[in-house]
Every structure is written in structure tokens, then in C-alpha cells.
Amino acid sequence: APKMMATGLKLATNIQALKLAKSTAQRMGNALDMVLNTRGIAIGDVAEYAVHAEQRAARRVTDAFSILSLQSPWNTMMKSWSSVMSQDEFIRQAIRTAKGGKMSKSAIARFANNDMDESVLRKIAAEFDKHGTEVNGLKFGNSDLWDDQELARLYEAAIIKETNIAVITPGAGDLLNLYSTEIAKTLLQFKSFNIASVRRLQIPLAQGLAMGDARAMLGLSALIGSGAAVYALKQIAAGREITDDPKQFAKEMIDRSGVLGYTGDLIFPALWQMGVEDVSRFSDRSAVETLLGPSGGTVANLW
Numbered sequence: 001a002p003k004m005m006a007t008g009l010k011l012a013t014n015i016q017a018l019k020l021a022k023s024t025a026q027r028m029g030n031a032l033d034m035v036l037n038t039r040g041i042a043i044g045d046v047a048e049y050a051v052h053a054e055q056r057a058a059r060r061v062t063d064a065f066s067i068l069s070l071q072s073p074w075n076t077m078m079k080s081w082s083s084v085m086s087q088d089e090f091i092r093q094a095i096r097t098a099k100g101g102k103m104s105k106s107a108i109a110r111f112a113n114n115d116m117d118e119s120v121l122r123k124i125a126a127e128f129d130k131h132g133t134e135v136n137g138l139k140f141g142n143s144d145l146w147d148d149q150e151l152a153r154l155y156e157a158a159i160i161k162e163t164n165i166a167v168i169t170p171g172a173g174d175l176l177n178l179y180s181t182e183i184a185k186t187l188l189q190f191k192s193f194n195i196a197s198v199r200r201l202q203i204p205l206a207q208g209l210a211m212g213d214a215r216a217m218l219g220l221s222a223l224i225g226s227g228a229a230v231y232a233l234k235q236i237a238a239g240r241e242i243t244d245d246p247k248q249f250a251k252e253m254i255d256r257s258g259v260l261g262y263t264g265d266l267i268f269p270a271l272w273q274m275g276v277e278d279v280s281r282f283s284d285r286s287a288v289e290t291l292l293g294p295s296g297g298t299v300a301n302l303w
Contacts, residue, residue, distance in 0.1 A: 082166040091139040098125035106213040114158035174199045197261035227257025255279045
């Protein structure tokens with residue numbers, strides 16, 4: 001959290017750093033939501049190919065809504081921010097390694113997960129010395145100028161991977177094969193992010209906690225804290241009271257944090273069926289709609 005705030009402050013106080021962050025992220029294929037609206041399309045699971053007239057119309061409506069609701073600008077900003085943080089951390093670690101510094105176990109595991117070892121980091125440090133820049137205390141690799149473009153592709157792939165974990169973005173490998181069928185897409189509409197979070201969030205978080213990684217512990221604390229804030233703000237916006245039951249508040253906090261991913265959509269409705277008080281997110285939905293999405297809920301209501 002302190003690192004994130006420090007990076008954000010450096011970006012906000014320097015126009016050159018802000019422009020460089022945005023252009024670098026977009027060149028790598030990140031932060032393109034204002035152009036492609038990839039997140040809006042992924043959230044709705046609709047009109048991905050826009051072959052038919054009704055799909056093209058739905059795509060235009062989705063694009064307009066995503067911009068007017070500030071979803072696309074927000075996502076573009078967060079991905080640019082995350083991309084800058086990852087670049088800065090990667091390059092700083094590369095420089096430390098090149099100078100003979102030792103890597104922690106968690107850092108070794110993190111870079112190994114991106115197909116990088118100490119020899120690769122030393123090469124990155126050498127390329128940064130030759131082509132990189134530092135603006136307002138933030139390091140930018142300028143990998144498009146590197147002599148070793150194979151190394152540049154590996155480096156950029158690692159940045160994209162880290163960004164898509166920080167700002168969860170479903171990929172084809174994150175979803176079930178069943179999700180490739182039109183029936184499953186209809187039944188599981190709006191569930192792709194929850195399903196992807198198992199691989200993008202829950203597994204890396206569990207691995208980090210098992211290794212005693214401070215980053216994972218801080219991340220979990222931040223998520224749960226954010227969950228508490230989201231619950232409170234949504235209750236206030238809806239004109240409902242915030243529960244004074246510690247157990248119920250803990251459930252709400254965990255549910256809103258997103259740390260449970262899709263499993264939360266299974267656990268909380270199951271608890272509700274067994275007589276446990278439901279969380280606010282599901283208070284106005286049927287169990288069928290919770291599990292199978294709006295299409296399944298509509299069919300159940302009609303039945």
C-alpha cells in the first residue's frame with residue numbers, strides 16, 4: 001500500500017511520468033480500455049465478435065456506458081499505474097541483482113513464475129543502463145529500444161502478467177472449457193471475473209501466504225479492508241443500516257473483498273439455505289440467480 005501510494009504521488013506530480021506511464025502501458029497492450037473497452041465486454045460476456053447487427057448495437061451501447069460510468073477511464077488509469085509499479089520493481093530488483101545483491105525466497109519465486117532468474121535480471125539491468133530512463137524517481141525500461149528483443153518480449157510479458165493479476169483480467173486459460181460454449185456463456189453471464197479470480201488472485205495469494213510473503217499479507221489486509229469500506233458505502237447509498245453484529249460484519253467484509261472469488265457465490269447461498277443470515281449482496285436475489293447468473297434467474301422466475 002505505501003509503495004502504491006508513493007508511485008501514484010510521483011505520477012500525479014509529474015506530467016512527463018504520467019504520459020510515459022500511459023504510452024508504455026498501451027504499447028505493451030495494457031490500459032487500452034478507452035479504445036477497445038475490453039473490460040466492459042468481458043464483464044458482460046456479450047458481443048465479443050459483433051458479427052450480427054444486434055451484437056454491434058449492443059457493443060456500441062456497452063462502449064458508451066463503460067465510458068460514461070467512468071469504468072473504462074478508471075481501468076485504464078489502474079492498469080497504467082500497476083504497469084509502472086511492476087516496471088519500477090522489476091528494474092530495481094534487476095539492478096540490485098547485477099550489483100551482487102541477494103534475492104529473498106519470495107522474490108525468487110515471483111521472478112521464477114515469470115520465467116526469470118538472476119542471469120535474466122542481470123541482462124535486464126544492462127539494457128536499462130543503456131536504454132532506460134528515470135522520471136521523478138520512477139524507472140522505465142523503454143524495452144522497445146532494447147538490443148535483445150527476445151529479452152524485451154519476456155520482460156513485457158512479465159509486466160502484462162503482473163498487471164493482469166493486480167487488475168484482474170480474465171484470459172482464455174482462466175476459464176473452464178465449458179465457458180467456450182454459447183449455453184455456458186449464457187448461464188454463467190457476469191461470472192467470468194469471479195471464475196478467473198481463482199487463478200489470478202486466490203492461488204497466488206495462498207502461495208504467498210504459505211511462504212510468509214509480506215506482499216501477500218499486505219494485499220490480503222488491503223482487500224479485506226476495502227471489502228469493509230465497500231459494504232459500508234453500499235449500505236449508506238441504499239439507505240440501509242450497517243449491521244452491528246460482528247459476525248455478520250465479518251461475513252460482509254469478506255464477501256465484498258472478493259478474496260473468495262467464485263467460491264463465495266457457492267458458499268454464501270449454501271449457508272443461507274441452511275438458515276444462516278444472508279449477506280447483503282444476495283439479499284434481493286434467488287439462489288438460482290446467484291449460482292447461474294441473470295439468465296438462469298430469469299428462467300427460474302418464469303418457471
